[in-house]
Amino acid sequence: MKELDFWHPVIQSQDLKDKPLAVTVLGKNIALFRTADGKVGALEDRCPHRRMKLSKGKVEGDRLVCPYHGWSIDRAGEVKAPIHNNEPMRSCATHYMAAEQHGAIWLKNAGADTPLPQLHKPDHRCAFVMRHRMEAPLEVVLDNFVELDHSVTTHLIFGYQNVTQASAEVEVDGDVMRVNHRGPQKQVSLPLKLMFGVKEGDWVQVPTEMRFSPVSMISEQLWTNDKEPGKVRSPGTQMVIYFTPVTDDITDVLTFTFVSPKLHKMMTRMPFLGRKVLYTLVDYETKLDQEMLANLADKDPNLRGMKLGRLDKPLGQVRTLVNRIYRGQPQPVRVAESA
Ligand code: FES
Ligand SMILES: [Fe+2]
The missing domain is CATH 3.90.380.10 (Naphthalene 1,2-dioxygenase Alpha Subunit; Chain A, domain 1)
Known part of the structure; x- marks a missing residue:
């Protein structure tokens, strides 16, 4: 078990609007973005092509687009590149699981099987x-x-x-x-x-x-x-x-x-x-x-x-x-x- 296999709250939900945001959690640089339909995505803040910071990119629909050569990545890490006719590529970008709860954005490693903590009194x-x-x-x-x-x-x-x-x-x-x-x-x-x-x-x-x-x-x-x-x-x-x-x-x-x-x-x-x-x-x-x-x-x-x-x-x-x-x-x- 690694630390980021547990859910961690990282920022207030209100801090992530339509522009991507760079955060660091446990030393990992992560680009957060909100898709057009409001879901939160979290990707390693480093383009798999030539290492541009993805947090400097922009959101188009459900994908984060790298500003350097236009590769785009979705919340599950699927990569498409204009030079490959924007067909999904075989290799994926590193992504994290993201959730929103109690006004905060939470992250954990993709694939980790741990529940979102609910520690408050049920009627509160x-x-x-x-x-x-x-x-x-x-x-x-x-x-x-x-x-x-x-x-x-x-x-x-x-x-x-x-x-x-x-x-x-x-x-x-x-x-x-x-x-x-x-x-x-x-x-x-x-x-x-x-x-x-x-x-x-x-x-x-x-x-x-x-x-x-x-x-x-x-x-x-x-x-x-x-x-x-x-x-x-x-x-x-x-x-x-x-x-x-x-x-x-x-x-x-x-x-x-x-x-x-x-x-x-x-x-x-x-x-x-x-x-x-x-x-x-x-x-x-x-x-x-x-x-x-x-x-x-x-x-x-x-x-x-x-x-x-x-x-x-x-x-x-x-x-x-x-x-x-x-x-x-x-x-x-x-x-x-x-x-
Ligand atoms: S570095 Fe991101 S598309 Fe080239
Ligand atoms: Fe104190």
């Missing part, structure tokens, strides 16, 4: 998807998303007020890793208290599930309060996040925000208060992570030499599971010194 709807490019290798990006220690200092409203009472319980169950984060909710401004129902003295709990085929994370936020024993409050959102390596050093994070039927109704009635505010917050908080990752002095994914704390426990497990399931390369993980 995708409100929006966004893509953030992180200037860091996959593991280093996952390190940021799998611990909430950083939320105290990095984030605006997401996460903890202080880290001293925070905890992270880690459990690996076959191919799934669960981390249950819990700590005192960060103090937030009055409008946000009103919007999300956050109260004084709240504790936030973030149950998170990670899967590695492809690498993804599902999480939600729940609030509890000692004054209301047994009561758990939820804003009605579920985040499903995919981590798509662009190269060894760059990772795209695609965040799908799913909302409960109740929240969806509210967002439809009040698009500004609902959708726009939620979109802006998710985007803003993710950009704060993006900035931290861009400014790391050393982006080597190796944990050796780091002084890890008690909330960094999931980092080693993540590497083991990424190597075993996603990369198909079981490798022992070196454990860093404790702080």
Whole structure:
């Protein structure tokens, strides 16, 4: 199994219009195009004739036409050349399977027998998807998303007020890793208290599930309060996040925000208060992570030499599971010194 045998979301659907688009996934340069009837095609971005970038070409009907000598290729990689009377040629161009789901375009290797992931709660709807490019290798990006220690200092409203009472319980169950984060909710401004129902003295709990085929994370936020024993409050959102390596050093994070039927109704009635505010917050908080990752002095994914704390426990497990399931390369993980 290779990484690209799993479906990976690569861009938002709205970014692919009638012109082809060049993308890079796992170091492979791919030309995306939309046929006249709206289907998405994905070809190696290199013409089989004399290596022109196909993403510089144009779409005619259901084919992508190379700008250099006019060879044309369809979604299945079938090649026709004017010099051969545009008869289908025996050799094919390298193509990928493409699909659209939840407002994103997904790719995988042609012929790979893996299903499109459906990780959201069945009654939830995708409100929006966004893509953030992180200037860091996959593991280093996952390190940021799998611990909430950083939320105290990095984030605006997401996460903890202080880290001293925070905890992270880690459990690996076959191919799934669960981390249950819990700590005192960060103090937030009055409008946000009103919007999300956050109260004084709240504790936030973030149950998170990670899967590695492809690498993804599902999480939600729940609030509890000692004054209301047994009561758990939820804003009605579920985040499903995919981590798509662009190269060894760059990772795209695609965040799908799913909302409960109740929240969806509210967002439809009040698009500004609902959708726009939620979109802006998710985007803003993710950009704060993006900035931290861009400014790391050393982006080597190796944990050796780091002084890890008690909330960094999931980092080693993540590497083991990424190597075993996603990369198909079981490798022992070196454990860093404790702080
Ligand atoms: S290089 Fe593409 S048609 Fe010649
Ligand atoms: Fe973060």
